[in-house]
Amino acid sequence: MTTTDNAGLLSLSGISKSFNGYTAVRDASLTINAGELVCFLGPSGCGKTTLLRLISGLETPDSGHITLGGQDITHAPPQFRNFGMVFQSYSLFPHLTVGKNVAYGLRCRKWGRVDTRSRVQEMLELVQLAEHIDKLPHQLSGGQQQRVAIARALAGRPHVLLLDEPFSALDAKVRAQLRGDMRDLQSRLGITTILVTHDQEEAMTVADRIVVMKDGRIEQIGSGPEVYHHPRTAFVAGFVGDINVLRVQRAASGALMLAGLPLTIHGPVDNDCVRVGIRPEAVTLAVGNETENCFPATVVKSQFMGKQTRLEIVLADQFLSLEVYGRVNIEIPPGDQLAVFLPPHEIRQMNEH
């Protein structure tokens, strides 16, 4: 999965970090290209924030290397890296005004007075908060505070922008708005960005590439559609959406069997394949003209959800859920027998790793 592409701006190789015997990140390797927006996605405790802190220099890895534009910065302290960072808790300096917060990094980097003033103005206009320049952080709403934090992080023209769950303390509406604004800003400025999140929808919406993590390990790296449609592990499949996992048998010929019937899948079958996955929205009710992958099933539960109806069915002895879109005029009561179709190109082989 590692690309040793020299075009990559930021590159991690074999990064590990443990705290008091607990391994937070193990052997993480990854290359991020200039101008790209990469999401670190995973449940809490998966090591995504630690990995971000290692990149920022706030933590130092136990082993491995971090390079920026080909230079080793593994042990450089954060103040020499010029990476902009935005925290979940905003972390604006409470005793400084909005303007002084944005100017803080410029002062540290010895910008002149005139340059500083015009840059602060420019950044605040960029996040549409220019009129709040003399306010103290506590006089702003959460969303406004986070915009100031983004302006502050961007003011010093950082090499990379690091965002640590920046929207999770905000309510849903503000979150969606700010997320969109941030994405626009990012592509407009072309700044290389890493966003840490546990929200798969957020990752899908904004990321060029998603890095899915679990237990300190990188499970998969890929674009949103790649990760969604071609999850490499059952964990990734389950974390970036719902998926039905079905046990399959192997016939003497090597063909896959499900509920005693042959199961066709797209592409070659792995030798050790014992499980396949299919997303609920990919399963359809059989219409009768299918030539393969039609299976009889019993309805267990039927739930009307507006634009779709969600069905829980039993196929042989395995549970499966599917979503039927469009207007379903007929009631589908529990106990009904029906046939479902599993499109071959939608079926994925599931490996443990």
Add this chain to the structure above:
Amino acid sequence: MSTERLPLIASLQTRWQLGKKQTEFLVAVVAILPLALFVLYPLWTILRESVLRPDGRWSLDYYARYMQDSHFRETLFNTLNVSIWATLATTAIAFGYAYALRRTKVPGKMLWHSVMLLPLFAPSLIQALGVQFILGRNGIVNRYLGTDIDIYGFWGILLANVLYGLPHAYLVLSVSLGAADARLYEAAKLLGAGGFKRFLSVTLPTARYGVLSAIFLGFAINISEFGNPMVLGGDYNVLATEIYNQVAGQANFHLGAVIGVLLLFPVLLSVAAEKWIGRRQATISSQATPYRPVRNWRIDGPMLLFLGTVALAIVAVVGVVVVASFTKLWPYNLGFTLKHYALDVPGGYGALWVSLKMSLATAVIGMVVATFAAMVVHKLSSRLRQVLYLLSVVPAAVPGMVLGLGYVLAFNNPSLPVYWLYGTVALLSLCTVYHYHAQAFLIATTGLKQVDSRLQEASHTLGGGALHTARHVTLPLIRPAMASIGMFYFMHSMVTISALIFLVSPEVTPAAVSILLLNDAGNWPQAAAFATIIMFTIAAVVLGIKALAHGAALLHKRQNHS
């Protein structure tokens, strides 16, 4: 993105890595050195003085001589005797007081609480003076009831020590009794336990660490108390006064040092025990239901009576000093006069000036020293961190008398490069700074813990180094804690006696020490006047600073709004 500035990172990085270890070491040394000089070195000097014979050989001769002398053995017994009884009495009364406020529904809780804390704002001698004015030879009781009570000795010390120690024990017990889980009481009730049984089986066990803490804290305070036995001891000698007699009276530094060491060890053990217990204090679980007392006059009534009695004693002892300072000849002629405020004794108002100068210097130096130590401990990762922490809290276990004696022995030495400090107000300030270093250090540490570490991290990622971050982020945010430290030092510096008694000279005598000298000379009215002046000075300065801070905050707000 622009990568033209990248080469800089690599070169800075090597320089930084080389420098980081050395810088940390240097900063730690800068923090440790003054503590070594002003705490460890004086203690070491005392220890050396107590075992060094005139011929330059080390021996325990002085200790042997001390122990063989029946007068000294009696002093040792007296000290333990009065300290233990005072400690038990203080703890019992403070427990009752805290229990009444925390676990019953007596009216006027705010008032009772404030009265209990009143002695903390008064010179430590005020209890001794007050007891004397009420129960002394020329006290109001003997005068108007015609009795012949002789308070001087065991009972006088006991009474004054109890009154002095009460707020300290009360604060510890109040915290301990405040953490009550109502569910335990409900369970006990359902199981059929009566009121007294519940007290024995639930209240006492949950408060036992608090009680033990209060006992050890009280013992450490009582055994090292100097002012009360000085005024009320009479012929009843205790270690603290004995040091003073040996050193100031007979210039017998070796015996003084021996007594200092004898005094140091029980205090050291008590403080260590108190800290150890404090750490085991049961923390109440987050699911606990707070205990809500219900009105029950069968308990609240007697409790109210008890609170009233204790509070009256506290107020009376302080109040009688103020009243006596305005009367012509206490207790014979109670006419109003201001003549005692002329302070026509040597020193006079100059002593107040010395006190103010010294206290302001103590506040400023102490604020810097304690905050610096706390910040270094907070940041440091090496083993020096533990060394610095230990040195910072050790002064809590050193009685003022012992520290003061150490200063005389250590700094009255012309071969020392800091000899010029000896006999100056500056040395008095430094002595006070390090005497109360542990408490100030803990205030600073608490303040630092309240600053979100993300703010410091934000500063680092924005390009701020350790120094820049400390100056522009950390320090502005712990300003309230620093103000508390300054206030704490100012108040204690205005009233402390024990550590300074050996360091004063006729030109440099702070007001609190003047009270003792005036009292010793039998000039009680002026001693009372001086004590009153100190109390009102403290109140005025504290209120003045609060008003200033409030005004500054208002101004700041207005500027930000304009």
